[in-house]
Amino acid sequence: MIIDFNTIKEQALEHFKGGEKELHAHMFFDGLNRIMKARLEPGASIGLHTHDTSSEVFFFTKGCGHVLYDGEMLPVREGLVHYCHKGHSHSLINDSDSALEFWAVVPEQ
16 A cells, blocks of 8 residues: 555644644544654644553654653654553654654554
């Protein structure tokens, strides 16, 4: 299967998971997996949430910021991957002066 994210309309999601400002995302969901090409502008965040039934992977393609993972603030930047295990909590914060771009994958199984 090939997914062309250029044909998926970008959504601006205000206060995603209780975060600040907007998450801009092209989202694909087939009932089994969520795949998202996303961007957080400076000062934006994804709110703290727990993955009770699934895990999540972020692959950072541009910019820098921080992940709050189980209470620990960790720096992230282009080329790094963050993995949030099932049962753990995380938040993503763009506290830089430029956009933070990333891919996210959430298996729903």
